[in-house]
Amino acid sequence: MNLLQQVLDGLGSGSVYATLALALVLVHRSTGIVNFAQGQMAVISTYVAWTLYDAGVPVWGAIGAAIVLSLVVGALVERFLIRRFEGGEPLAAIVVTVGLLISVNGLVSLIWGTVLKQFPSAFPPGGVGSGSGGTIGYGTLGTIGALLVVVLALNWLFRHTRLGLAFRAVAANPESSALLGLPVGRLLMLGWGLAAAVGALAGCLVAPKLYLAPEMMDSVLTYALAAAVLGGLNSALGTVLAAWFIGVVENLAGTYVSFVGGDMKIAVPLVLMVLILLFKPEGVFGHKEVRRV
Amino acid sequence: MSVVVDEPAVRDGGGTSRRRHGRTLTAVALVLVFAVFPLFMSPFANLQVTLILVYAVAILGLDILVGWTGQVSLGQSAFFGIGAYGVAAGAVHGWPVWAGLLLGTAVAGVVGCLVAIPAARLRGYALGMITLTLPVVAVPLAKRMEAVTGGAQGLNVTIVQAPAWTGLAADQWRYYVVGVGAAIVFALAAALRRGRFGRAFDAVRVNEALATAQGVHVTRYKVLAFTLSAVYGGVAGVLYVVAVQFISPETLILTLSISMLAGLAIGGLRSLLGCVLGAAFYVVVPNLTGSVSAGQSYLLYGVCLLVVMLLMPRGVAPALGHAVRRVANRRERAAASGE
Numbered sequence: 355m356n357l358l359q360q361v362l363d364g365l366g367s368g369s370v371y372a373t374l375a376l377a378l379v380l381v382h383r384s385t386g387i388v389n390f391a392q393g394q395m396a397v398i399s400t401y402v403a404w405t406l407y408d409a410g411v412p413v414w415g416a417i418g419a420a421i422v423l424s425l426v427v428g429a430l431v432e433r434f435l436i437r438r439f440e441g442g443e444p445l446a447a448i449v450v451t452v453g454l455l456i457s458v459n460g461l462v463s464l465i466w467g468t469v470l471k472q473f474p475s476a477f478p479p480g481g482v483g484s485g486s487g488g489t490i491g492y493g494t495l496g497t498i499g500a501l502l503v504v505v506l507a508l509n510w511l512f513r514h515t516r517l518g519l520a521f522r523a524v525a526a527n528p529e530s531s532a533l534l535g536l537p538v539g540r541l542l543m544l545g546w547g548l549a550a551a552v553g554a555l556a557g558c559l560v561a562p563k564l565y566l567a568p569e570m571m572d573s574v575l576t577y578a579l580a581a582a583v584l585g586g587l588n589s590a591l592g593t594v595l596a597a598w599f600i601g602v603v604e605n606l607a608g609t610y611v612s613f614v615g616g617d618m619k620i621a622v623p624l625v626l627m628v629l630i631l632l633f634k635p636e637g638v639f640g641h642k643e644v645r646r647v
Numbered sequence: 648m649s650v651v652v653d654e655p656a657v658r659d660g661g662g663t664s665r666r667r668h669g670r671t672l673t674a675v676a677l678v679l680v681f682a683v684f685p686l687f688m689s690p691f692a693n694l695q696v697t698l699i700l701v702y703a704v705a706i707l708g709l710d711i712l713v714g715w716t717g718q719v720s721l722g723q724s725a726f727f728g729i730g731a732y733g734v735a736a737g738a739v740h741g742w743p744v745w746a747g748l749l750l751g752t753a754v755a756g757v758v759g760c761l762v763a764i765p766a767a768r769l770r771g772y773a774l775g776m777i778t779l780t781l782p783v784v785a786v787p788l789a790k791r792m793e794a795v796t797g798g799a800q801g802l803n804v805t806i807v808q809a810p811a812w813t814g815l816a817a818d819q820w821r822y823y824v825v826g827v828g829a830a831i832v833f834a835l836a837a838a839l840r841r842g843r844f845g846r847a848f849d850a851v852r853v854n855e856a857l858a859t860a861q862g863v864h865v866t867r868y869k870v871l872a873f874t875l876s877a878v879y880g881g882v883a884g885v886l887y888v889v890a891v892q893f894i895s896p897e898t899l900i901l902t903l904s905i906s907m908l909a910g911l912a913i914g915g916l917r918s919l920l921g922c923v924l925g926a927a928f929y930v931v932v933p934n935l936t937g938s939v940s941a942g943q944s945y946l947l948y949g950v951c952l953l954v955v956m957l958l959m960p961r962g963v964a965p966a967l968g969h970a971v972r973r974v975a976n977r978r979e980r981a982a983a984s985g986e
Contacts, residue, residue: 388772390905410818435953444771449912451907453952460946543979576783578899583776617787624780625688631773639649 359490360605366494367563368601369501372594373556374571374578375585376504377549382587384545385432385440392553393571393578396433398568399424400561401466401556405430406475414475417558420616428550429543435541436439436546441466462568490493497559502513504552505590521545573620577601580627586637596638600627651843667977672833688816697822697890701883702926706910707836707919708879713908714916715840716872717775717852720780721904722762726877728789728899729755730884734794735802737892744806744889752881759877767869782901789896801895804888819907825841825886832882833919839875862979880974913955915962924963 374393381389389395397456403420409412412644435454439447477496512518523531525539532538556578564570581600585592602625608619632640685693705727711720733751734744742750766777789796796802805888839845847868850858855865886893906929914925928951936947959966 435957438957442960443912443916445719445916446956448719448958449909451958452952453907453949455949457946457949457953460943460949464943485857487740500797554852576779579779580776583772586770617790618784621780621784621787622781628777628780631769633779635769635773637773 360609361602362494364489364492364602364605365598366497366601367605368598369497370556370560371574371577371581371601372597373504373559374510374553374574375551375593375597376555376579376590378578378582379587379590379593380508380545380552382470384521384542384549385436386529387436387440387444387451388587389454389549390448390451390575390578392451393463393575394455394458395424395428395550396557397555397568397571398462399550400473400557401462403554403558404509404561404566407474413476417475417476417555420552420558424550425547428553431550432543432546433539437542440542456486457510459568466568468568470567473558473566475562475585476558478634491523492638500555500559501594504555505594508548508552508590517544523539570575576620577604577623580624584627584630584637589637592638596598599623605631665979669975670849678730685822690816693818693822694890695934697825698924699887699930700906701949702910703828703889703923704832704886705832705880705883706907706914706925707922708876708883708916709884709907709911710916710922711836711848711870711879711912712752715845715848716853716869718869718872719771720778720785720876720907721775721874721901721908722778723876723880723907724879724901724903725781725785726755726759726900727884727887727903728782728894728896729758729784730881731898732789732796732802733881734806734885734886735804736909737847738804738806738888739802741796747806748882748885749915751885752849752878755881755884756878757872759880760874762877763873769914779901779904781903782899786896793863796896799896801897801902803893803895804894818943821890824958827891828882828886828889832879837878837919844868844871876894909914909952913952914963915959915964915966918964918968920967921962921964924967928963975981 374396377392377396378389381387399420402431403416404421406416406419411419431454435450435554436447438449446636475493476497479490479492481491481494487625512522520531520536521544523534524535524538525545528538531541555575561570561572577600578597581597582593584596585594603626604619604623607614607622608616613624614622649896655813666912688696705723708726709723711722716788733754735749737747737750738744755925762778766774767892769777790799792798807821807824809815809817813820815823840848847858850861850863851865851868857870858865887898887903910925910929911922912925913928914921914923933944933948934952936951938943939947955963
């Protein structure tokens, strides 16, 4: 196998981890919670897209509709479930997202059953390059491209619109923002809604590579968590770079280090993450926390 | 983890003599009920209670770390597995149970300490992510080390047989053995919490800088809490093998760690009763939801979890304590006005 191709494949799966990790960062920035249900919410969005596609909607339309629907549902989840646990005991908030994970998983199995489903790729089959250089699939390129679009769109939203400015104010200091008259609650809903929408995209990107199943995102969530923490939980750039790093390292280690093999593949980026965190506890791109007595 | 100052480490043991009297009576009644329970119940019910005690010990270990010291861990299932494999592998090689118990808990403690020494520098989600690595690595490792662990098949053992003179069935004897073991480690934890260590852990949780100023060596106590938590996880693993006579890699998956954390939140932090209630939720509720509807068992379990958290965000034990205090106060007021 060609090294370049392995690296690019790693970037492809890393881009999926990055997309879900961005959703985690959005939730963490707005509400200070790490949402363990983010992957499972992405799964149900993907099932919705599949159902629409199955009913005859073109694949891009189905994915778009699922993303919009996720935006709404994500905002409602924040408003009616998570709101009650913000600012309380952090463990309670974590466990609520775990409860959400279990419930959504059960709901997916109930509605769609546990039989694997084939999800259509939004990109054409085949790829560029051939021969000794290997082939870079359009799916891989499309996934990387989709991630870049998400990053640019979020960057534009947060840096160049009044809405993004308000959102950043709420993330930085909810109390002062409320005193300034910003609709804090609605902006928090926006954070969760955007996260659910980005997560839905991650689900639709990964589903053609795997089969659509209730547990599809479990391992992706583990990688995304690692990427988000490694990136400092607040930085989009750091998160994307960390996710790419994880995807490439995992792919190379699984292919070239015979001891690692398929079963230990997931451990390699995690162990590397542990080593990095020990030297940079705030994450590679995070900011040092200042504490007061 | 945010700073939460609520109940003090040393509970007010006072109250009126009537109340103290009532508390002693309740305790004696509970011990009696617990002692005669297996003689009248089915083997299945006995196994359920035994498993509740097993998980209660593991959740208590997690409470030492999360509730007492304010850290977070997703690695408890790995320590549970180390303890379980310690006693099971020992039994396969003909070791007595106590030797397996020592081996399993010692290895769990050493691994916990080794992880904690570097990890104590981290807090919050970074620490959570590091501990998440433990079960992710432990499961494939347990599958690979076939010579010790029996590989993916796991280990079947026959340990802790009821002596003939007792006339007890296997499930009843294991119930008592696990019950006594759990009682010992619960009593140890209660003593620890009331003393110097409990206060130091509280200080670390509430404010690290202040703890340092008071002469509490923060890193040392974090490592100690992590090690203790791992040892409790190991003990729970040993008790698990006593209860079910089997261990396989599937037992130590990350899901178990997450379920234990959920059990801790449901029972309530910093409460011995809460650890038991959380374990009971983990063991009993899936059975209940499964009997209601096999197909929707998982969905119902998740919904139960959410409903309990919504109704009692601080856990069942604090909510119960609050209710009991209210009733007792009302009664006392009624008695006082009647006099």
